[in-house]
Amino acid sequence: MKTFTLPGTDMVVPNVVLGLMRIQDMTDDAVRTLVNTARDAGITFLDHADVYGTDDHGCERRFAEAMKLSSSEREQFVIQSKAGIVKDGPYFDFSHQHIVESVNGSLRALDTDYLDILLLHRPDALVEPEEVARAFDELAAAGKVRAFGVSNQTPRQLDLLRKHVTQPVVANQLQLSITHAPMIAQGVAANMQDLDQSVVRDDGIVDYCRLHDITIQAWSPFQAGFFDGPFIGSDRFPELNSVINRLSDKYGVPAEAIAVAWITRHPAQMQVVLGTTTPERVSAAALGSDLPLTRPEWYELFRAAGYKVP
Numbered sequence: 026m027k028t029f030t031l032p033g034t035d036m037v038v039p040n041v042v043l044g045l046m047r048i049q050d051m052t053d054d055a056v057r058t059l060v061n062t063a064r065d066a067g068i069t070f071l072d073h074a075d076v077y078g079t080d081d082h083g084c085e086r087r088f089a090e091a092m093k094l095s096s097s098e099r100e101q102f103v104i105q106s107k108a109g110i111v112k113d114g115p116y117f118d119f120s121h122q123h124i125v126e127s128v129n130g131s132l133r134a135l136d137t138d139y140l141d142i143l144l145l146h147r148p149d150a151l152v153e154p155e156e157v158a159r160a161f162d163e164l165a166a167a168g169k170v171r172a173f174g175v176s177n178q179t180p181r182q183l184d185l186l187r188k189h190v191t192q193p194v195v196a197n198q199l200q201l202s203i204t205h206a207p208m209i210a211q212g213v214a215a216n217m218q219d220l221d222q223s224v225v226r227d228d229g230i231v232d233y234c235r236l237h238d239i240t241i242q243a244w245s246p247f248q249a250g251f252f253d254g255p256f257i258g259s260d261r262f263p264e265l266n267s268v269i270n271r272l273s274d275k276y277g278v279p280a281e282a283i284a285v286a287w288i289t290r291h292p293a294q295m296q297v298v299l300g301t302t303t304p305e306r307v308s309a310a311a312l313g314s315d316l317p318l319t320r321p322e323w324y325e326l327f328r329a330a331g332y333k334v335p
Contacts, residue, residue, distance in 0.1 A: 026067025027315040029294060032238035033193030034172045036141060038103055040289050041314050042070040042242065042298045043307065046077040048084050051302065056091035062304035064101070066311035072298050073135070074107035074146055075127045082134035089136040099137055106131045107146035107176060117149035124160035128169055143170045144198055147177045154189040161190055174198070180233040194239055198298065199230065201243035203265065203287050203330045204256045210332045217335050235293050243288050244298040247281065257284060265329040272322060278312045285313025287326050
């Protein structure tokens, strides 16, 4: 498993992350098997959110109940959670009160004294960055959160936040897979008037994050689009799967590893957030952590997914 020091922190982290948004109804044994399988593969970075589960902090609580981590075991993991989505609305809330209350709720649910990383969960149109900065300062001073980041935010939203927040913004969690890669595809087709792919939809978020040492965390790495099913093995993507299968045979790894490797091969040094609850798929995906796809292979997958290389 490839690891690196997360910019803005002293944390050495793997480039594959285990997301735990679907564990609410799993048994203790199933949760332990999933997490331990990930840990055995070198995945010691766990992704939570206060809204994951049927009730607030449901998946965080299920994790703690199943794992019952001792203090020494807790230190073996980097635990990240997110705050800002209010399910009952639904709406977003980046107020000082909501952020602090959410973190305190996560700490109780996870049965831990601190979060390694807190992300703001999607943008809040009514954000007051001074409120966010006050919450971050308070949580950092109390030792409740070690580092801070965001999810699904644009460069300008990040600029506004960074004008007020004193801590480094260390991560931006964004949807990315071979078949859902507009933030990469636009740059390849820049200034091509007749190609929809050239339209700027995110204001250059990949390059922005690279310039400012913000680690991109790619969520839904196997999803074809927005939770509309995986592309691996799908008859909707015959050309792509043909290339994936050929590369799987070449490297002697499962298809999931090729999908992960397409992301980890990018020089932005991204992390891949897995959403699966199947231990075998976690092990398979982990094999893509440091798989050395060549430049021609990376672009072949890109083209097979339907993107243009003008």
